Amino acid sequence: HEVVQKENFKRRMFYRGMILRFLALSEKSYLNYQPSMKQFCNKELRDNRNLNEEKAEDYRKRFLHCIDLKNEEWYKNTMKQCYKFFTKEFLDFISFPKNYSSNKVKFNNLEVLSAAHAMKKGIILVGSHYGSFDKLFYALSQEEYNLTGVAYKQNNSGADIFFKQIRENFMEDQLYKGGDVKQLKNSLVKNNILILLSDQDAKKKGVMAKFFGIDSSTHSGAAILSKRNKSPIVYASITYKNNIYEVDFVKIDTSGNINDIVQQYTSEIEKTIINNPEQYFWFHKRWKSVRAY
Secondary structure (H helix, E strand, C coil), rough: CCCCCCCHHCCCHHHHHHHHHHHHHHCCCCCCCCCCCCHHHHHHHHHCCCHHHHHHHHHHHHHHHCCCCCCCCHHHHHHHHHHHHHHHHHEEEEEEEECCCCCEEECHHHHHHHHHHCCCCEEEEEECCECCHHHHHHHHHCCCEEEEECCCCCCHHHHHHHHHHHHHCCCCEEEEEECCCHHHHHHHCCCEEEEEECCEEEHCCCEEECHHHHHHHHHHHHHHHHHHHCCEEEEEEEEHHHEEEEEEEEEEECCCHHHHHHHHHHHHHHHHHHCHHHCCCCCCCCCCCCCCC
């Protein structure tokens, strides 16, 4: 009732009707909606008459996530802080090395990375466009880890060369996405840290993983490489707190199938973003494969 702010929504059946509309539209997608709403919702009821426990739990989590609404002021403030954060980070990056210092980076659990590195199988470091990821890579290079970065080639050739020249200061190799897979394998054979930012839309090549309750096309390269080369996967995040950049690592369980592994690191990315949404680069069209922009 606090969400809809209408007196008639105090009535129980109105609540149930609105919840059913939400479930029908989130399951079937508003893009597939055809009038009438009554028939659309009735079909959802028929299709899920004998709902299993797994599906019921998925619906429960999806609904609870979406009713945790923020007001318009919260959204505006978050995006304002996001612009400010990444404007500063970009200026720091193009003025490298002036504002790059490993003294301002705190590793909370570097032993997770050290244990993975000791396996001598290379490390697949999964991250996202969250926080000052380039400062994370710089700090790792100062810990004497050899890094191999993988990124999309910039449309502007001048910008592409400029970015690569800066990153040459803290990366041993820089590869393009969609390039020779042998180069990725060679990096792992050298026991390098192979960096894969895996939070962008993967189009038709991706596997579907839940990201903020939405089935999202997600890059599976990290999971596939891990299976082929028996290389460990470590998720890394860097968060700006009280004038310090704090880094956390999470070891990803690679014993499951590809989809399980992708969902694991996607869930870790989501948890990181929820804690500090203003430090995530929201400007990517993350869900362009599954919804219209």
